[in-house]
Amino acid sequence: MTRTEHPATGEHHAVIPLPPATARLITAGGATLALASTFLPWTWTTAFPGNLTVTGYPGGLQLLTLTGALLTLAQLLATAGIPGLRWLNPSHTHTPTLHLTLGTLATTWYTLITIATHLGGLVNLEPGGWIAGAATLLATTGALALPARHTPATDGDDSARTPGRLRTTTEALLHTLRPGQTPLPPPKPLPTWAEILVIAAAFGLGLYVLTYGIATEYGELFTGFLLLTGFTATALATAGLGRRLTTLTRKHRGITLTAALATAVAFPLTQNTDEYTLIIVNILIFSTVALGLNVVVGLAGLLDLGYVAFLGVGAYTAALVSGSTASTLHLHFPFWAAVLTGAAASLVFGVLIGAPTLRLRGDYLAIVTLGFGEIFRIAVGNLNGESGPTLTNGPNGIPNIPDLNLFGYDFGNTHTLAGITLTPFANYYLLMLLFTVLVILIFSRAENSRIGRAWVAIREDETAATAMGINGFRLKLIAFALGATLAGLAGTVQAHVSRTVVPELYVFAGPVPPNSAFLLAAVILGGMGTITGPLLGAALLYLIPAKLQFLQDYQLLAFGIALILLMRFRPEGIIPSRRQQLEFHEDTTAATATTLTKAEA
Missing domain, CATH: 1.10.3470 (ABC transporter involved in vitamin B12 uptake, BtuC)
Known part of the structure; x- marks a missing residue:
């Protein structure tokens, strides 16, 4: 295992030494196999919530693994530059793919461990469960081997990935970037109706996710939902979709407020x-x-x-x-x-x-x-x-x-x-x-x-x-x-x-x-x-x-542990203010500014 340096922050990350094409193939194969495993039974008895015994029809926690596998494949194709999917990964980085594979792995393995715990041992797992566990582990291994950044036209060419090439001035970069994030290429302009449609779709998707999470019928399904949703949200943030959506909402502030209010009012109707x-x-x-x-x-x-x-x-x-x-x-x-x-x-x-x-x-x-x-x-x-x-x-x-x-x-x-x-x-x-x-x-x-x-x-x-x-x-x-x-x-x-x-x-x-x-x-x-x-x-x-x-x-033990982890890894909070984020990441911000200045020079 080797270590590579992040181009903007200077941080070092462990990478499994595999050719990028091989790593992408392993990731795609693992995600596809995980997807197929959800159509097979994971256990033999309906005693486990969600009825994971049906062949050809995923149910319960299998649906979460299916969703994670589909998102992983979509993100992998977007990173490879497939037309029509490039907007899913405007930052051209493989990090979102890694987060999605980790989310699918966590959800799947949590399900398998819970089955074994509730039913009394691994003997209660059917072949579909074993395949799902191995497939998600394979996909995560492949994602770990992917390079930190990727430009489809110049795979492996560092010059095409220089952060300074993506913006005109360092000041503009520091204004739009969060500490530790890589700069985004200028987004392709969309028609006004398309931008409004994107905002409406984002709020509609948010309402669906919220409704699904609240309506989960048992604790195991809600735990799996939290795991997948947390990793997916992180993947969307690192992909740059959150920043681009923020740009659209600021541009169409009135429409955004109307959509937010309409979404909130519509909740009781669901x-x-x-x-x-x-x-x-x-x-x-x-x-x-x-x-x-x-x-x-x-x-x-x-x-x-x-x-x-x-x-x-x-x-x-x-x-x-x-x-x-x-x-x-x-x-x-x-x-x-x-x-x-x-x-x-x-x-x-x-x-x-x-x-x-x-x-x-x-x-x-x-x-x-x-x-x-x-x-x-x-x-x-x-x-x-x-x-x-x-x-x-x-x-x-x-x-x-x-x-x-x-x-x-x-x-x-x-x-x-x-x-x-x-x-x-x-x-x-x-x-x-x-x-x-x-x-x-x-x-x-x-x-x-x-x-x-x-x-x-x-x-x-x-x-x-x-x-x-x-x-x-x-x-x-x-x-x-x-x-x-x-x-x-x-x-x-x-x-x-x-x-x-x-x-x-x-x-x-x-x-x-x-x-x-x-x-x-x-x-x-x-x-x-x-x-x-x-x-x-x-x-x-x-x-x-x-x-x-x-x-x-x-509760107090769980929240105490959560706060300790939060203070260690994200002291500014999940959705921080710009001022506090800069205060908590002064070293990272300075490193980013230095790197971008050198790149422009």
């Missing part, structure tokens, strides 16, 4: 029951609260470990004033008034807690906010007329919160509008979607405002920001208050969706999200200071425990 719609409603609540925390942590750089308490303030306030039979206030506000009351209550608590504590920094601020979260939980548990005033019914919480009724539209009933049936949780989904869009607009406006730039300055260096005339305390208090208000806004909807609020829902760390630890992990995992990052992080952290019930006892 569901026959409320089971999975309820999951998405909770994900939207979790995501909205994570965006509010992102104002505090991602923009202002304040470590808040008790943020879930503001969600609880909004939820309890809405429960007390929304006409619940268990409410001690005996008030019944209309929904809009309950929303404003919950948001205002969270705002007041944010100011009251932030005013005396935001002069602290770092660990001291984190300890104080953690204390506030615990004080809130203990306080609402004691306001039961025995340990304190009668207000929250103590540990019993406030049940029987009525369904929303907005302008005569009862959210608790099934409605048919223009031939479209909307179930109760579909109604709440659309309402929460509206709230999420509102929070996204607030976050984006705040981020790009003068105050948002001041928050970033405080996050980077508060002493320097103060020296430049920024009132650090006032701006941090604004960030704290805004984050608390957004959390309270989401809490008012959560109270009506869950129909009850109890103190155990608002803890620092617990088995059911959202809680402060999960919210902070969602922001860090997704990418601090971005909009899509916390949305993705919250979706993953809510969906994984919901689908993988066996993780209930090991």
Whole structure:
């Protein structure tokens, strides 16, 4: 095994010494054999979920192996320059092929190991399973032997692969490239209608993948889905498709926003029951609260470990004033008034807690906010007329919160509008979607405002920001208050969706999200200071425990390991902001700039 140097980053990668043509043939043969194996039985009994005993018809986890093999073949053909498929790999690198073979290998071998574990040994594997395991291993071996970069017209010619030949200036390259990525050739112009069609297809594909993942019927299938989806997403990113799609979405911003909204609205129409719609409603609540925390942590750089308490303030306030039979206030506000009351209550608590504590920094601020979260939980548990005033019914919480009724539209009933049936949780989904869009607009406006730039300055260096005339305390208090208000806004909807609020829902760390630890992990995992990052992080952290019930006892262990791996390999998060990505990869960026400058010279 030899080591080759990446042309842009200077990193060395292990490569199996095989001719490129032979390596491509091995990869293609392995992928084809893996594809064929899905039409053979992998086990002899239907005791394993998904019925992998049928000949000529793939099912369950076999479909994931089939999908991975097809994507591998398509990417391999695109890298070879086959007309009509070149757009799949604009970066002309074999790395996406390697990621896809690894994803297919991981999914297939996970299936085989799970079969052996569940059924009691490898003897339960049929020939199709053995063929699939060997074929995916063969395809991965071939992909490891492929060169790092490949130009179809000049296979093996280093001069044709010089990064500097693909852009006119180093400045333009550094503007468009992420650290460690190779430059892309200028994309071929597409007609406007084709660009719009590509954007629509991307959102449609995203909706299909999301729907498939949520609707997986058992944990083994969802685990395989996560493995294949993760490697496929990495492959698409390294192929350059993500960057080109980003270019199109920026060019057609209005169409992109319309397509995103239409895709989100269409989700309930893909569901026959409320089971999975309820999951998405909770994900939207979790995501909205994570965006509010992102104002505090991602923009202002304040470590808040008790943020879930503001969600609880909004939820309890809405429960007390929304006409619940268990409410001690005996008030019944209309929904809009309950929303404003919950948001205002969270705002007041944010100011009251932030005013005396935001002069602290770092660990001291984190300890104080953690204390506030615990004080809130203990306080609402004691306001039961025995340990304190009668207000929250103590540990019993406030049940029987009525369904929303907005302008005569009862959210608790099934409605048919223009031939479209909307179930109760579909109604709440659309309402929460509206709230999420509102929070996204607030976050984006705040981020790009003068105050948002001041928050970033405080996050980077508060002493320097103060020296430049920024009132650090006032701006941090604004960030704290805004984050608390957004959390309270989401809490008012959560109270009506869950129909009850109890103190155990608002803890620092617990088995059911959202809680402060999960919210902070969602922001860090997704990418601090971005909009899509916390949305993705919250979706993953809510969906994984919901689908993988066996993780209930090991959630903190699993997320601790995940965060350690994330800090090691991608400290900026899954979808990072440009600024933080450059900060975490200063050495790589400098190496890329040096290489490109030499190439132009």
